[in-house]
Amino acid sequence: MDTLVAETTDEPSDEPRRWRRITPPSEPQVYLAGAVLIWTWYFSVRSLNIHHALGTATYDSALYDQGMWLVSRFDAPFVTLMGRNMFGDHTSFVLLLLVPLYWIAPGAWIMFTAQSAAIAAGAIPVFLYARRRFGSEWWALIAAGTYLLHPAVGWTNLENFHPDAFLGVFVGFAIYAALERKWRMYAVFVVLSLLVKEDVSLVIVPLGIWVAIRRDRRIGLLTVFGSVAFMAVAMFVVMRSLIGVPTLNTWRIPFGGVRGLIDTTITNPTQLVEHLRSDGRPWYLVQMTAPFAWLFARLPDVALISALVMFTNILSTFWYQYQIDYHYSLIAVPALAIGTVYAIGALRDRVVQIRGRSLGVRTRPLALGGLAAATLLTAYLWAPMPWGRTPMFYGDTDNVYATTARELFELIPDDAVVSANYRLTPHLTYRHEIYQFPVPFRVLLYGPDASMEGQQLADRSERVEFVMLPVQLDDSLVDDWRAVEDAFTVVARNEVWVLHERNRSVPLPG
Numbered sequence: 390m391d392t393l394v395a396e397t398t399d400e401p402s403d404e405p406r407r408w409r410r411i412t413p414p415s416e417p418q419v420y421l422a423g424a425v426l427i428w429t430w431y432f433s434v435r436s437l438n439i440h441h442a443l444g445t446a447t448y449d450s451a452l453y454d455q456g457m458w459l460v461s462r463f464d465a466p467f468v469t470l471m472g473r474n475m476f477g478d479h480t481s482f483v484l485l486l487l488v489p490l491y492w493i494a495p496g497a498w499i500m501f502t503a504q505s506a507a508i509a510a511g512a513i514p515v516f517l518y519a520r521r522r523f524g525s526e527w528w529a530l531i532a533a534g535t536y537l538l539h540p541a542v543g544w545t546n547l548e549n550f551h552p553d554a555f556l557g558v559f560v561g562f563a564i565y566a567a568l569e570r571k572w573r574m575y576a577v578f579v580v581l582s583l584l585v586k587e588d589v590s591l592v593i594v595p596l597g598i599w600v601a602i603r604r605d606r607r608i609g610l611l612t613v614f615g616s617v618a619f620m621a622v623a624m625f626v627v628m629r630s631l632i633g634v635p636t637l638n639t640w641r642i643p644f645g646g647v648r649g650l651i652d653t654t655i656t657n658p659t660q661l662v663e664h665l666r667s668d669g670r671p672w673y674l675v676q677m678t679a680p681f682a683w684l685f686a687r688l689p690d691v692a693l694i695s696a697l698v699m700f701t702n703i704l705s706t707f708w709y710q711y712q713i714d715y716h717y718s719l720i721a722v723p724a725l726a727i728g729t730v731y732a733i734g735a736l737r738d739r740v741v742q743i744r745g746r747s748l749g750v751r752t753r754p755l756a757l758g759g760l761a762a763a764t765l766l767t768a769y770l771w772a773p774m775p776w777g778r779t780p781m782f783y784g785d786t787d788n789v790y791a792t793t794a795r796e797l798f799e800l801i802p803d804d805a806v807v808s809a810n811y812r813l814t815p816h817l818t819y820r821h822e823i824y825q826f827p828v829p830f831r832v833l834l835y836g837p838d839a840s841m842e843g844q845q846l847a848d849r850s851e852r853v854e855f856v857m858l859p860v861q862l863d864d865s866l867v868d869d870w871r872a873v874e875d876a877f878t879v880v881a882r883n884e885v886w887v888l889h890e891r892n893r894s895v896p897l898p899g
Contacts, residue, residue, distance in 0.1 A: 417526035421516050421533055428509035428537060429502070432546040436501035438784035439547065443791050443812045445497075447471070447825045448834070450549040451815040454500060457484055458819050461491030469822045469849075470814060472836030477631030480623040481552035482584045495819060504554040508546050508719070511557030512536045514565035515726045521569075522734035523753070531757050535764045536561075536726040539680050540771040541718035547773055551716040555585050560592055561723035564694065567600050568731070572608060575600075583616060587623035587636070590616040591698040592720050599694055632837035641707045650704075670703040673711040676771055677718060681729040682763035684756055688735045692728025695721035713771060733757065793885040794857075800881055800888055801855050809857040813886075817857075824849070826858060827869035830897075845899045855880075856889040872898055 414422070439445060447470050456466040456475030466475040476482065490499045512533040519529035536542065536557075545554060559582040566575035579596075582589050593616040601609025624635035639646055643664055644653040654661050665671075677699060678685075685692035699721050702710040709715040736752040769777045785791075794813060801807060806822040814825050827833055829849035832841045856877055862870060876897045877889035 415526055417520075417530050420530060421512065424533070424537065425509045425512060428512075429505045432505040432508070432543075433498075433502045435783060436505065436547060437498060438786055439782060440497050440501065440784070440815065441786040441791060442784035442788055443794060443816075444782060444784050445549050445812075445815045447811045447814045448549070449551055450497075450500070451818045451823075452478075453484065453550055453552070454497060454815065455818040455820075455823065457488055457499075458491055458495060459821070460485065461488045461495070464821070470818070470825055471834075472828070472832075474631040477628050477837070478637070479552070480584075480587045480627050483552055483555050483581065497815065500550040504550055505546055507555045508542060508557045509537065511542070511561045511723060513558070514561035514723070515730065518565045518568055518727055519730045522730050523757075528753075528757055531761050531764075532726065532730045535680060535729065535760060536722060538764050538768040538772060538774070539722050539726070540676060540713050540767060540773075541722055543768075543773040544714045545716045545719040548714070548716050552585050553716045553719055556582060556589065556592075556720045557723060559585065560589075560596075560720060561727065563593070563596060564691065564723055564727050567596060567604060568691070568727070570604060572605075575608070579612060579616070583619045587620055587628065589720070590620040591701055592694060592724065595694045595697050596724075599690060603690070634837060637837060638707075641705045641710070643704065643706050665703055668708070668711075670711050673703060673713060674699065676713045676767070677721060678725065680764050680767040681725055682756075682759045684760055685725060685728040685732045688732040689728065691731040692725050694728070695724035729760065733760070790885055793883045796883060797857060797881055797886050797888045801857070805854045806852045807855045807857065808853050809855075810859055813857055822849070822852060824853070826856065827866055829853065830873050831869050847899065850897055850899075854891050858887055858889075860885060860887055 440450070445451070452468045452470045453475070455470055456468045459466045459468075459475075467473070468475050468478075471478060475484070487499055487503055515536045516526075516529045516533040519532035520526045523529060523532075542557065545551065545557075559578050563575055563578035563582055566572070566578060579593060582593055594613050597609045597612030597616060599609070600612055629635050642650055644650045644660075650661075681692075702717055702721075705711065710717045712718075733753060733756045736756055768774055771777075771779060773779055773781050775781075790812075794816070798813075798816060801817065804820060807817055807820065808824040808826045808828065808830070809817055811825050814823060817823055825834075828835045829846035830853075832844050832846065835841070850873075856873075858866075858870065860882070874889070876892055876895040878892045880888045880890045882888065
């Protein structure tokens with residue numbers, strides 16, 4: 390069959406670069422910039438409204454806010470909300486980039502605006518690669534839209550705050566730079582990606598393997614060994630020195646850990662298959678890939694850069710990892726989006742014979758039309774979009790829970806040691822000691838040592854000056870409060886919340 394039009398290739402242009410005068414942005418570039426800005430504004434406002442409506446929590450909003458605030462005060466980021474150093478929980482050194490903003494205007498806006506902007510910017514590398522691969526900036530807009538409208542992208546933006554948000558743009562630019570052989574850019578974004586979290590090697594190692602096979606063996610191998618070395622240092626040097634163990638997440642590995650997983654894989658592989666098929670895990674893979682109409686299967690090697698991280702998500706025993714509503718999925722989206730562009734770019738227009746007549750079939754526009762349709766349909770079905778079918782929480786900042794809480798916040802001194810309900814802690818973080826009740830009176834989801842669960846932290850308990858709790862306590866916490874309430878006096882109360890102050894004349898039990 391004959392090709393009807395010139396085919397764009399995967400190889401970057403070898404034309405020499407020349408200085409060019411700055412030209413106005415094209416119309417598609419203006420639309421892309423507008424989409425990124427509108428996304429950033431819309432999701433920043435929604436996130437902040439949810440936050441001020443008491444829709445965020447200790448995990449995972451308040452703990453990052455306290456950690457970055459402590460660093461901005463040149464203190465060690467020992468986050469009392471979780472009982473460990475922020476960089477011992479995850480080596481998210483990328484958060485240091487946000488610390489200067491805490492010198493200027495500390496507030497939750499820093500986290501949520503940065504998160505929205507980083508996620509939205511992930512559309513840019515998709516657009517840049519697509520415009521060369523397709524030879525059209527208008528078609529490239531469709532590709533950028535598939536990234537922005539992917540359900541995992543929107544949900545990550547609304548799930549409290551996570552450093553993983555930076556991976557949308559960092560991993561995207563690393564893949565784009567690898568495809569275009571822009572090695573300085575590649576090095577910068579690989580390093581930035583690794584600074585987000587210790588386990589980002591799950592996507593950077595496959596990227597390095599792809600580079601070694603398709604682009605440059607030396608650079609690819611340096612990427613693989615460098616990212617593995619970084620992960621080893623992050624886990625076995627940094628995290629171990631801060632929390633005593635390389636990671637707190639080995640419990641997520643099925644069959645009792647690494648050794649049990651290997652043994653099961655070798656001796657009883659059907660059990661592993663059953664595990665991977667259980668609890669809706671295959672449906673998670675469908676939701677992750679359906680927005681791209683599975684077009685990446687035409688030439689899958691770039692999309693497969695995401696395969697390892699998606700496999701570890703469905704392998705995990707941690708339910709959140711294989712739900713599209715949570716941040717664990719974002720890291721896979723850039724490779725799927727750019728991999729789809731890579732595959733569509735390999736399609737050729739063809740001539741077919743129908744009843745003796747030659748008919749030209751433009752396969753690439755057909756594929757892009759199918760891609761746009763799949764993106765819009767899956768966004769309607771599963772993404773947190775205002776025109777979708779998914780019920781959403783926008784956050785009423787003047788709801789009774791929030792307004793009554795703010796009344797009592799004003800009575801708590803800025804430097805006081807506080808233990809509070811998990812919905813209140815994100816609004817009381819800028820202090821050296823704050824705890825999620827019942828901590829420190831009873832250890833719960835706290836510290837690196839699980840054997841401490843249920844114990845009292847006597848020295849920290851003595852330092853608590855204020856306790857703020859709902860009038861109607863959760864049944865699981867009633868006994869915790871009854872055990873210590875005699876040592877506290879009611880300062881103020883309203884229909885929703887009660888603020889208690891320590892009465893030093895009454896000793897704490899235990």
